[in-house]
Amino acid sequence: MIQPFDFYNPTHIVFGPERLNELDSLIPQEARVLILFGGESARRFGTIDKVREGLGKRTVLEFAGVEANPTYETLMKAVAVVKDEKIDFLLAVGGGSVIDGTKFVAAAAEFDGDPIDMFGGGIGKQLPIHSALPFGSVLTLPATASEMNAGSVITFVEKGAKLGFGSAHTFPKFSFLDPTLTYTLPKRQLANGIVDAFVHIFEQYMTYDAGALVTDRFSEGLLQTLIEIGPRVVNDSEPDYNDRANFMWAATNALNGVLRPGVPQDWATHMIGHEITNLFHIDHARTLAAILPAMLTVRKTQKQSKLLQYGERVWGITTGTDDERITAAIDKTAAFLESLEVPTSLSAYDLTAKDVDALVANLIAHDQVKLSEHGDLTPEISREILLASL
């Protein structure tokens, strides 16, 4: 049966080239703004300048150095700046890491108590978040959809953990999506973004059949879009505006809530992937691609009806036994990921069975022991998936 659901997403999307002058109408005139960004590329390619121009005469400070897989340790320094400088509006300029980090800063700045207690996972008390500073984003790297959702994943260096939080208060007020800002991205980041979006769709779609026809069709449409444009985006010598725009909008929709109504969710690939990034510092998206085919193969009984539906609707696989069709669908999926020059095994990163032991130990330490849509994916099954990914 279609599950009851709530849908709520108040983020205002401003999509199209060269619209940063509209920042002026979206932020209070008297705001004291902190711009958060990562490395120097945002400055080098002129985005920070355009943002500052759009902000006009407001008081504007900058906080550079938010890492990929943003850390609690770094972000607490931004929280201190916010408090010291009486900042009342945050503006993230970057990809999912910068926006996730900005969400943390927005909530931590107003959190009553130690911000570590915004998290669970054995490191904090996971207390409710009652407010957050308002913030917006200027997206430079399509991938995570953080620009249009309320979730955030933060890395705790000292504790060796990667944990998430979310709240109705941590939606961006607005996000600027300018496809031309992707023109300067290296191929590896483009590929990672496509894989990240692709697996976000899978986590919400590839479960069991709940009869939610609209949500299934939306998921399939986004998968078809990424399959159509992905190889072109990664391999074209000249960027194509429509391809980049379709990539950007598909990645946002992959995790802005439109794929959730009425369906169960999985997220086991992400939970296992987080541990791989933690221990071996492999790019988030690459950890997902490395285990997805093995995940689908090990879990093909639980996911049978959706694997068959996916094969038929997305890849046009209509002949053969059920098992043959499922194998063909998984093979097509792996081939698509490989076409983006992203490996679909952990052996590509020289991991071995011994590393699998360490990963499984961390899953247990972080309480990731009942994963997947049925809550039946135990550490032993995680081990089986990881071994099959080697």
Added chain:
Amino acid sequence: MIQPFDFYNPTHIVFGPERLNELDSLIPQEARVLILFGGESARRFGTIDKVREGLGKRTVLEFAGVEANPTYETLMKAVAVVKDEKIDFLLAVGGGSVIDGTKFVAAAAEFDGDPIDMFGGGIGKQLPIHSALPFGSVLTLPATASEMNAGSVITFVEKGAKLGFGSAHTFPKFSFLDPTLTYTLPKRQLANGIVDAFVHIFEQYMTYDAGALVTDRFSEGLLQTLIEIGPRVVNDSEPDYNDRANFMWAATNALNGVLRPGVPQDWATHMIGHEITNLFHIDHARTLAAILPAMLTVRKTQKQSKLLQYGERVWGITTGTDDERITAAIDKTAAFLESLEVPTSLSAYDLTAKDVDALVANLIAHDQVKLSEHGDLTPEISREILLASL
């Protein structure tokens, strides 16, 4: 090229059976609430009672009698009640007419000047709307998506006009979507709702190819959903929860903004349909079905690429000349509408060529002279479409 766009939709959807007790957490405790509804069915089937129970001890007044095609004349009486009784929250219980009417009341109650100036179309000055009372909805009839958008269409009896307005302030704060509330709907209203949603998708999808892959896939997915469930919803002797839930969610998505990003829009079928309803009091949805096949046939050159795409992706039409494939797609569309027992010609309502003259005269009087995605649909082409619909 994919067009620049803004996406903003802050309505909170509460979807599932028997959730009206959650009203309590969504409306301020001290609110003075006016419930607006249509006929007595909302009371007879117990919905008003459940709503009042959900509202607890708040002060609650009722305004019954909002018509299908809600009128300015009736709604101004509700505006008077709001002012006299110091109402500060409105709650629509009904379908698109009640929700559209409630949007008008919400905006008119706070409008600085004569509310007729919220409209253009030759009857008002179309001044901007700067605020509106907060309001929510309890949807009883899926069709218009008014429960999750900011638009409203109002009928002016004295002036013989049907005109729309919208504003960022007239989104419902929340809407309750309970598929079981559709179980008591008569077959005719179910069929009308499916047709209304179907044509909403067409108005946004069936234009020219803008390269917006995500939006196209979403539109096609919704069309496929309505085609799959439509005949079952209309003809089943026992209502099926999933069918009703899919119908309800498809109708909401048909006009909540997710089909707009990057694409042009048509709306000519609606503009002509409004005049038919005005003059001949034919149900809104039925006017759309009566002219849609003729519209597609007369405009098949302008819409060629999308008609071919629609035929292939939605109906699986892949053989024949372009013209044969387009004709087949239009025939399939008409057959689908007829399968809902909704006529696809105006002669079913005994209209004649003389009536077409009156309709064209009204289109001109209401300034509907440059319709469709190219603005090239003149009154003469409207006449051609109407004559072909006879």
